[in-house]
Amino acid sequence: MKKLIAGSWRKGSFDANQFAKSLLLFRNATRSGAASPAQMFFNRPLRDALPAHRRSYAPEWQQKAYILEKRARRAKDIQIEHYNRTAHALQPFSIGDHVIVQHPISKSGRLFRQNHRMLRKRVAVMPGNSTPGPSIQADPNNPPPQEENPFGLNQPNATTRRTRGKAKVYTNLAPRRSTRKKERPARYSD
Template structure:
């Protein structure tokens, strides 16, 4: 808009006609991904100083653009519907919950922690057993059940007892075939 005003000054005076033409062109220019402001208000393009064919102002072009807009709207709805099929929010954590933190580089879930504070934007302040404090987003946290000392854990299976294997009896020395008689 400032460029339109600056461009309307000629020889130290403000040219109102030049400003009106440039404002008309500005309002008739389509914005990114949408119709021009004049088309939004009047449902058709406005005649301006730029040359255009008469048929571009005909109502059938407006009907065709309406059909295209409906198709684009429907395609966007299908895209949103497809995305939302599997997207879901993670349940919020509460203070005192035991969690595992995902390492940002290796992506391993290795660091245990306890939620100390809940932030305003799905972020949590966590304290590890070593005493370090981390602030992580909910996506980087997984809830875990803490293992109490003295209770048997079902999450870590005990290795099975070794099964004795009976060694097979094989000949360790190979006999040479008899030499041919000459």
């Protein structure tokens, strides 16, 4: 609408006729696949300043209102289905849960209202690291079962590098030195 008003100014004065023509074109334009406001109101498009053959306004070329409503309803259903494909309800928290809190101020400086959507339950990332919970007293007669270590962690002289897929275990801990011959730069030679 602002663009229509701005385009109606001619030589420093407001042209009411130009604005009326642009408003007629605006009302005659379709809205997101449905009928235009003029077509919804009059059940036909209005004749405007754009050149058109007189037969293009014939009733057989105009779609019925219920067909347009049906198309708009179907598009809305597809939009809802697409949104709900990945949307899910947030899980309720219990007392003592460890959570991650999103910072309420974005990088651009916009301040968000803090609510339940900014909280996520914290999940342990590395195997063997768990969130602190209630301590369980160990029974000396029944030792806890040892967990298998599929990644080779806690092995002497071994490091683990994580890549896509499986982890690779490297047994050399010494830093690798270059085998390239070291020469003195030419600018230092006499």
